[in-house]
Structures are given as structure tokens and as C-alpha cells.
Amino acid sequence: MAAAAALLRRLRLAAATLLKVWLEAVAKMVVQRDRPAETLPDVILRGQSAAHGLNCPSGHAMVIFAITALVAPYFKGW
Secondary structure, three states, X not given: OHHHHXXXXXXXXXXXXXXXXXXXXXXXXXXXXXXXXXXXXXXXXXXXXOOOOEEEOOHHHHHHHHHHXXXXXHHOOO
């Protein structure tokens, strides 16, 4: 996605895509919070839920933050 954004000369989007991946990895290393299936007994996993690995911060939350940071400059008049 970053390469496609760079080819389309959307450099902020390309940078945000790369930074999201890097910042998420750094944040997970700093926070070091396990998923509930690793720390709580009798956790019920549904669908394709991950049972192992680091839990926090959420990758979804990081994407929303990146999108907000990209869109915010366009709403200066608000």
C-alpha cells in the first residue's frame, strides 16, 4: 500500500502506512500486554481470534489514529 501511495504521489499516505506498522511494533514492545487467552482461564475464542501474541495497543486503533492524523489538516476551518 505504501508503494502504491508513493507511486500516486500521496507521500503523506505512504509515510503514514509505513509509520503505522513501525509504531505499532514499537508500542507493543513497550506495553507488553498479553492477549486474554494467555492470562485468563477458560477464555472462549470465537472465529479466527488470535490466542497468542501481544494485545495492546490495538492495530485497529492505530489505523484510526493514522487516518485522523492524515485527514485533520483538511478541516482547519472547522
